[in-house]
Every structure is written in C-alpha cells, then in structure tokens.
Amino acid sequence: MLEASIERGDVRHKASMLLMDNAVLVLFYEEPMRIGTLAFSTPGLRGGATTSSVLLGGKYLIAARALAERAAALFNRMSLVSLNTRLSEGEALRLYSQLLDKVRGEGKSVDLSREKLEVKDESGHDGQDRGRQG
Secondary structure (H helix, E strand, C coil): CCCEEECCCHHHHHHHHHHHEEEEEEEEEECCCCCEEEEECCCCCCHCEEEEEEEEECCCCHHHHHHHHHHHHCCCCEEEEEECCCCCCCHHHHHHHHHHHHHHHHHCCCCCCCCCCCCCCCCCCCCCCCCCCC
16 A cells, blocks of 8 residues: 655645555545545546546545546546545645645555454354354
C-alpha cells in the first residue's frame, strides 16, 4: 500500500492507495482512517470520458466522483475511492487531488504483512471442533 500525507494545522490529511492489476483503491481521509463516501469509476475507452457513480454516502458526492474519475484516468484502471473529511467540498477536491498526485509519484510504501493481527475469541470455545460432524 502506498501512502502520502499533507498536514494543515493540527490535521493530517492522508491518501492510502492499493494498486492492483485491474483496479486501484484509494482512501482519502483525515486521521484516524475512516470510510467515507464511496465512488466507483471506469476509465474511458481510448482516452475518452470516464464513467463514475457514487455507491454509498451523501456528502462530497461531486468531489468523490471527480477523484474516482481522476484515479481511473491516471492509472487506466477501474477505481474505487473513499472520501472522508471535514473540509469544504471544493477545498477537499483540491487538497486530495494534490495528495493523489503525491501518492502516485512519491508514495511511501507501507508493509502491512509484518503487523501482527490478534483475534480475540470471547465465545468460550477454542474453535477446534468447527466442521466436524459427530
């Protein structure tokens, strides 16, 4: 996952991007990480216009679609974008467009495979008898 950030006052705005063979996932947020308005876009054929749609959310509809379309055009792949911020929509579009350029050009790679994931089982069983028929 690639990440880039911009600090404005005491708020850190971040972009986290996962580039796949056929798609790009970009999360735009203010710390802490949260899902926001989700927009999906496909790249245009032969450099033509992109197609986009908001899947979930009610705020920042135009900015989320514009960022999804921009990501689809930049990477020539379908894109899924989440936008969660307290900025005004116009300011959010400007700032997060800059972050998209930044993460694309000089994003810092984050290795999530080294993080330890602990799952706490509070059900009282050890999970060893799952799938057994008896």
